Amino acid sequence: MSRRTFLQVSASGAITATVLGGAGFAGRAEAAGYDKSFTWISPRGTLEVLDDFPFWAGKKQGYFEGLDVEMQPGPSDGTATVKFVDVGQADMGFPSPGVFSFALQNGMKLKSVFHMGARDTFSLAFRKGQGTNDLKTLEGKTILLGSAAWQSIVDPMLFAQGVDVKKINYVEAGWPTWATALQAGQGDAALSWEGLRAEWIAKGLDFEYWLGVQHSKLPANTFVVRAADLEDPDKKAFLEKYLKGWAMGLQFGYLNPRAAVEAVFEQFPTLATNLGPELGTSSILEQINVFRGDMEKRGGWGWHDMSSWQDFFDVVYKLGQVSTQIKAEDVCTNELIAPANAYDKAEVQADADGYKLTDAFQKVDVEKIKAHMFDQAVK
Template sequence: MTKFSLGGGMSRRTFLQVSAAGVVTATALGGVGRANAAPYSKFTWISPRGTLEVLDDYPYWIGKKMGYFADLGVETDMQPGPSDGTATVKFVDVGQADMGFPSPGVFSFALENGMKLKSAFHMGAKDTFSLAFRKGEGTNDLKTLEGKTILLGSAAWQSIVDPMLAVQGVDVTKVKYVEAGWPTWSTALKAGQGDAALSWEGLRAEWIGTGLDFEYWLGVQHSPLFANTFVVRAADLEDPDKKAFLDKYLRAWAMGMEFAYNNPRAAVEAVFEQFPTLASNIGPELGVTSILQQINVFRGDMDKRAGWGDHDMAAWQTFFDKIHELGQITKPVKAEDVCTNACIAAANDFDHDKVKADAEAYMLSDAFAAIDVENVRAHLYDQAVPA
């Protein structure tokens, strides 16, 4: 069994070795360069998961299709990045990408290692993360995982799981982690190589499409934490021209999220058009299941939010306090120093009625038109471990 640490105990040598690996892999990102004046020559968003062939980024793809990104004046680019779970922050830090999508734990890794990044748009208002178990072996009492093994796709994901377990009263020093690799950590669970595996909303549906039928402890139902966020270089938010660009760029994402909320089937179609292999692997119904799971996470309790992307600073402070207690960060972090709602008003300043009309006017294919969205919604959590 392998146990690893991503907290304050990570040595400078270890961090530099990982960084070097990321930089070497940068050549695979299509020659993404540092941001230039005016204010960006090209704007690159980088994935945390080593692939773009997922439904998670649906606001971008439907936004591109509907022209919501058209007035930015520069090319916008999506890159999968290396499968190293921390690449999404390292590439932004050194200027090889402009925006990353880390989990809160990986964001804390960036802060611990001196990266001058800020969360500018909190995508995941609820906790997307879950623990998968083989059928009949699941539990709603996570304390029973003490002494057992959790499988991860990347070592960096320990920074996701530790706080998730800790807030449930688990002694994380008694949990074993094994890095089983991307995308094989799920099949390793099926093969009996661990007791549980990290998963997340949306991915659950995709796993069903590949024959992986597990049961889940669902963070979206049980966890007080939250999910991934968009981070940028702090200096970019201080530059008036770049800040104005970020406002417009994030507005396009918010419009894509609003569109999908009103017509989730159309958003799935847009992703499937981009990635035909994904479409053939999971099909329309599981695609709609996946996107509805993610919409719940991204939307959160919108009545209590200032709009798409709004940070709940009290919740973020609770998170930082907990990971400091765990030793995942060695110094206290003030949420308002590293998270900002400065872009939120501008990002949500769009014609909501027009976006809704766009969504309602979208002509679905026959396969998607046949899907009963409310019936799918009623069964989103059928895989949850029985109470």
């Protein structure tokens, strides 16, 4: 199958034979040496989430104007986001650090160029009254996952908290059913992440959480490309422009989170119906907290904290997830961060200030949501 045929994937992960492409995809991406439009691939098997709000908000505001780009859901297999980039069937992936380390261990020549998850987004969900902040008590118990590949996410998180991961029983409960399996009593905890907590509430799944944003110093998901693309001046220049669009979308969402939610809801009406303005805003505020991190200590949106990444690579080496020690500076780079953040701050501020919210979103109290953002945390 052609690249465009292969990447048309449903939310369930089923590959269909719809052929994309055509004249509409020709332009700057192709001129930069990419095969038609520049393709970003999700790690989740779906795009109908708020996680990618910087792109949808940025697209609405014109921050990607002139760039031939597309978003693809990818299969629900947790490692597809790196596999597709490695073989040239996508151009940028969004793996967790664990899946990134899987790629490196398996010889994929990838490099992290824009670190989205400055704080650890991952958490563990528990049924009400059964949560714990002492993760060592999970030894001998069962953690539910949506994909078996997610063990590479949970093992380092637990190991860093002093847990003997060999004593953890993992069960692949499937996407998107692993949360309902937890509610039904089929396990003791389940992997979750920021933004997803609000989505689960909308589905009647109200858990309590051990939150990585409160307890973990490990990094979260990042944007990776083929390392060779950074050696090509035209591709590198394209990446700088593309990532500038993401940085502007991130800043816009930080300044006006309700407007960013509206942009996503316009793209995915079913998600809007399922979540609504208040839970949608709750979800995006959780993610902005992760994406922004401590910006006073960062070099801008997407900046890698190499010490945090080195801590992670040291953990996965001790765990045996990688067979050789990885040096963070060899596989992560901040060389695109300054160009990505060299946008007109006043322009984005004006866009955020001038955006006219719908009546439904005007009624959402952002400060009230922020004040209760961590109410679900285990006390």
